[in-house]
Amino acid sequence: MPADGKICTFNCVYCECGFNEEHRTHSKRPSREEVRDALCARLEDMLAHGPKPDVLTFAGNGEPTAHPDFASIIDDTLSLRDKFFPNAKVCVLSNATLIGRDNVFNALLKVDDNILKLDTVDSGYIGKTDRPTGKYDVAKTIARLTEFQGHVMIQTMFMKGNGFDNTADCYVVPWIEALRQIKPACVMIYTIDRETPMKGLEKATKEELDKIARQVTEAGFRCTVSY
Numbered sequence: 001m002p003a004d005g006k007i008c009t010f011n012c013v014y015c016e017c018g019f020n021e022e023h024r025t026h027s028k029r030p031s032r033e034e035v036r037d038a039l040c041a042r043l044e045d046m047l048a049h050g051p052k053p054d055v056l057t058f059a060g061n062g063e064p065t066a067h068p069d070f071a072s073i074i075d076d077t078l079s080l081r082d083k084f085f086p087n088a089k090v091c092v093l094s095n096a097t098l099i100g101r102d103n104v105f106n107a108l109l110k111v112d113d114n115i116l117k118l119d120t121v122d123s124g125y126i127g128k129t130d131r132p133t134g135k136y137d138v139a140k141t142i143a144r145l146t147e148f149q150g151h152v153m154i155q156t157m158f159m160k161g162n163g164f165d166n167t168a169d170c171y172v173v174p175w176i177e178a179l180r181q182i183k184p185a186c187v188m189i190y191t192i193d194r195e196t197p198m199k200g201l202e203k204a205t206k207e208e209l210d211k212i213a214r215q216v217t218e219a220g221f222r223c224t225v226s227y
């Protein structure tokens with residue numbers, strides 16, 4: 001992603017990178033070659049001087065799968081990982097808006113940790129909270145998530161305040177039904193941790209997160225919680 005702003009297919013009210021419209025980039029995305037060369041130089045340096053990476057993660061400044069060469073960049077990253085640090089994982093954090101594209105889907109199948117966002121199954125709440133910048137159909141997204149056949153981790157933000165609250169059973173129960181369909185390897189639930197561009201948003205409480213985690217575990221899925 002460009003270093004001077006953010007490009008995303010969501011415009012989440014809680015995004016720690018800020019609202020899309022306030023962080024427009026003035027530079028282009030780096031090319032596939034630039035990413036490969038920069039990563040190669042960094043890994044060479046880490047091999048010589050440390051530290052040894054546990055994981056190479058695609059995240060930050062927007063949606064990584066929106067890069068037109070995302071699939072090739074993943075291929076380059078996997079070969080560089082194999083060359084320099086074969087035990088390191090490759091991880092992608094994505095909002096799942098572009099998993100309908102076969103090249104994105106197939107690239108995500110190759111990474112070790114394929115972490116995809118599903119904040120709720122309520123399309124009204126998604127429209128208000130995640131605020132997709134293009135067409136987004138949550139039923140189609142869930143169907144596509146199911147096609148990963150378990151090679152996916154679901155990440156979900158729970159939060160409250162300013163008219164938002166997806167911690168109640170009316171949101172959690174249908175979301176767990178979607179998890180039963182998707183059968184993810186793991187479910188990662190978290191809450192607000194940094195300043196948000198929309199004011200008045202609040203963290204879900206520890207009790208609320210623990211209750212949701214119990215429901216996920218009872219449904220048969222491994223669950224991690226970040227308070």
Ligand code: SF4
Nearest residue numbers: 008010012015062095
């Ligand atoms: S999907 Fe991630 S990067 Fe994009 S707006 Fe939401 S929180 Fe920010």
